[in-house]
Amino acid sequence: MTAASANVKPATGGDGSASPRHVAIIMDGNGRWAQRRHLPRVAGHRKGIEAVRTVTRAARAQGIEVLTLYAFSSENWRRPADEVGDLMGLMRRFIQSDLDDLASENVRLRIIGDLSAFAPDLRALIEGAVARTAGNDGQTLVVGLNYGSQDEIVRAARALAGRDPATIDADAVDAVLDTAGLPPVDLLIRTSGERRLSNFLLWQAAYAEILFVDALWPDFDGAALKAALDDFATRERRFGGR
C-alpha cells in the first residue's frame, strides 16, 4: 500500500482551533449583484474586484499562507464577447493599479490556468507581475485565469506522457500541475449559493472542507471570511482514517 499523495495527512481539527493553510474561493455572483441593482454586469465585476482587495487583505491578517481565487474559468469564454472584454479590461487595470501594493506587502503572485489564450500584451503584464513578486515570501496569492481543472489535468498528462509509468505516482502528478509546490486546499469556499465546483481544483481539493455561502461575491468581506474560518475550525478532518 502506498500513500504517496500530498493530500494524505493525519486526522486533525474539530476542536475549534485549526486554521487552514490554503483557502480557495470560487468568487461567484457578480452578475446577480449587479442585476439586483439594475446595473450592468460589469458593475458587479468592478465591485467584485473591491471584494478581492478586501478579502486578500483580511486573509493576510488571518495568517492564511495561500489564497487561491478563481477569477476566470476556461469555460467563461462562452460568455458574450462584451462581457469577456470587460473582464479582460478589469484584469489589466487591476494589475496596473494594485501590483505596487501587492509587491510592497510581500505578496507572491502566482497564476494557475493557461495564459496562452490571452492577448500578448495582457499576458506579458501578468507574467511581469508574477516575476516581480516571485521573490516575496509573505502570502501566496494564486489567481485562476483561463483555469479549468480538466484542462490542467490534460496538460499535466501531456507533460508526463513518455515517462516511465513506474515513476508516475501522486507526487509526480502534483509536480506537473499548475499548483506545483503549493499545499493542498484545506478550505474551499463558493459564494452566491451555487453548490457546484465548476471545474475548480478537482485534484487539489481532494480532501478540502467545502463551504457554500449565500453571500454574493461583491458582498463577501473580512467578517464573512472570519465566519468561514470559524466554521472550518469546527470540522473534523479524517483523510480516510478514523
Ligand code: IPE
Ligand atoms: C463571478 O460572477 C465572476 C466570473 C465568473 C468572472 P458571475 O459573473 O458568474 O456572476 P453570476 O453568477 O452571473 O451572478
Ligand code: IPE
Ligand atoms: C465559476 O463561476 C468561475 C468563476 C468564479 C471564475 P461560473 O459562474 O462561471 O460557474 P457556473 O457557470 O455557474 O457553473
Ligand code: MG
Ligand atoms: Mg456565476
